[in-house]
Amino acid sequence: MEPVTSPNGGSVQGRHALHERFSNRITVNTELTRKAVSYQGNRRVPGLRWMKYKEGFSRGLVERLIEEHRPRAVLDPFAGIGTTPLIAGSKGIQATGIEIMPVGVLVGKAITHAANGVSKSAFEAVSGDLLGRLSSNVHAPAEFTFSHVDITRAAFSEETELAIAKARQFNSTVGDYALRALLNVACMTVLEDVSYTRKDGQYLRWDYRSGRALRARMNKGPIPPFEHALGARLFEMTQDIEVLKREYGGISPDLVVGSCLDSMQELNNASFDMAITSPPYANRYDYTRTYALELAWLGFDQARFADLRQQMLSATVENKTKLLWLRQVYKREPGLLNNAIGMYQNQAAIHEVLAILNKHVGELSNRHVIRLLEGYFQEMAIVVAELGRLIRPGGTVIMVNDNVQYHGEEVPVDLILSDFAEQSGFNCENIWMLPRGKGNSSQQMGRFGRREIRKCVYRWVRE
Ligand SMILES: C[S@@+](CC[C@H](N)C(=O)[O-])C[C@H]1O[C@@H](n2cnc3c(N)ncnc32)[C@H](O)[C@@H]1O
Structure with a gap:
């Protein structure tokens, strides 16, 4: 009863x-196992594997849904790294994604750059130059030091801080917009690996070696030097370029950085025949804390963090009406x-x-x-x-x-x-x-x- x-x-x-x-x-x-639905399904997928966006969809799920429904225009108002618009676009479908955090959108856009115009040999050459810069003993000027906010301070060892600054300096000298975007994504997506942090549930968890005062002692295990992690990511990206050209060449999904709470209002009545989406869950998960390193890499200071948190769909105890x-x-x-x-x-x-x-x-x-x-x-x-x-x-x-x-x-x-x-x-x-x-x-x-x-x-x- x-x-x-x-x-x-x-x-x-x-x-x-x-x-x-x-x-x-x-x-x-x-059929809807965790693996079939979530990011786990993307671990080996060219492009989407560049960033561990744990909240993302699997490529397989979006492909299956599109196959079944055959839409002409698809929308995702909570697009993350753009799985829905990218996959829909690769099938020749008009696609729009709206996402408030620039972290995911930059990865989505880097995938479309790689698919359209970036030559594999040019990327290989510039990657080699970046790694060469990291192996030089010359420090980068202070202006290229990683700009920390309170929740990222002490995330990196001193050597990693120095290497990150060199990479930031090098990237700023790359004239070609698409190559620079790819290099920035490569650096941004290894920050967690080279840090004393781990994305875990609602917050970043901290390794005891950070020297932070911690309630629970976490040992993340071996932490690779920045140049090793970056070298591996650059290699992976180089390998993916040709596949991406075949799969996503010629497509340009509309990836909008902004809140769907005001951006959807600007779209025309009855302009889509499908939406595939996953909003934040009402579970107190704070994306701005989880992606703090990546947001700080993108230049978010304390005030912009607070602002972004408020603009996101209310899902944390800090959100106000x-x-x-x-x-x-x-x-x-x-x-x-x-x-x-x-x-x-x-x-x-x-x-x-x-x-x-x-x-x-x-x-x-x-x-x-x-x-x-x-x-x-x-x-x-x-x-x-x-x-x-x-x-x-x-x-x-x-x-x-x-x-x-x-x-x-x-x-x-x-x-x-x-x-x-x-x-x-x-x-x-x-x-x-x-x-x-x-x-x-x-x-x-x-x-x-x-x-x-x-x-x-x-x-x-x-x-
Ligand atoms: C569950 S994730 C979706 C992931 C996506 N399906 C993918 O494949 O990457 C929810 C997303 O909603 C975004 N978000 C939160 N508030 C938003 C808002 N007001 N407007 C647009 N996106 C928002 C978050 O940043 C997060 O990336």
Whole structure:
């Protein structure tokens, strides 16, 4: 028999009603293994293997979806390193990707540069010159020193700092824009390997050799010198150039650096027949911390870090409401924003969870998870409403996302977003569960028992 109250003794009625409504569309899809869906599938894929963008899609997933649906124009409003637009573009499909972090977009653009115009021999030559510069004993002037922010300080050994500065100096002298972009990507993508850090869950984890005051001692194992890691990456990139020319030559997907919360508004009605996307999950994962080294390499100072974190889709406890800004964005035509806010305000399951969390606010590990959930669903309501405006009748949205749980309360993200989708002109056809969900945190498990949280891929078809 279904429980009538939640682990905190609150109502579950709203969530049960939503589950009842969608239950005939929820199925386990055995083909959607972690490897088939996520970055793990890209480890050997030319171009996409240059950066370990762990949050990325696998090439195989996007290829399969495009094969099945044969769209003419594809959108990804959360494009990451551009897997969707790159793969779609390689099949001759018009493709647009919007991504707020320049880190991923630079890799995506470097792949298109490599595919269009960069000659293998020119890249080999300039790579050799860069490695030659690293082996010289002449230090780079101070202006080329890596500009650290608080969360990256002490990430590199002294030798690595010196080598990075030499590389920055060398890259600045390369006149050819595409070659320079490729060299910069090569350097940026080895920063984690040569550092005392490891991308891990919500934060960077630090190796004890960094000398930082740490709560837990982590030993990352051998850390390669910068020139070795860079040499290996440059070799890999050189090897990939010819393959990329064959696979991606002639394509130019539109890769936009910006927030989809204002950029989608500028796209024309019914201009896409498919969206393949994965937004940040509502799980407190902070991309700006995970990609701190890469952002600092790109010149982000403390203020720009804080700014970027606020502009990203609300998914951390630091995010504050964007409503005032959104009202400005939608000033001329507020209809879609008002509808989206209405969908959020009338969504019973969200407010059921928020009411319980508010009642237990003193017991939460961080009370700002309430603000996180409010922001996340308000903003995702806008994204879903925009998709409803942008996708042509008969078109499809595929969305990959995880459910979350706070203080033992299940937040059925899949059902809530599918409810928004059905109010925005879509039929929710499928909510495919990955065969393995995600366990709850050990803290929550101790208190509320073991519970697997659904990881899903949704398929919504525009009426
Ligand atoms: C789960 S990842 C998507 C990865 C992508 N599917 C790929 O293959 O690389 C979510 C992405 O959304 C981006 N993001 C967060 N807030 C955004 C916003 N407001 N507008 C556009 N992109 C945003 C993050 O930087 C992150 O790269």
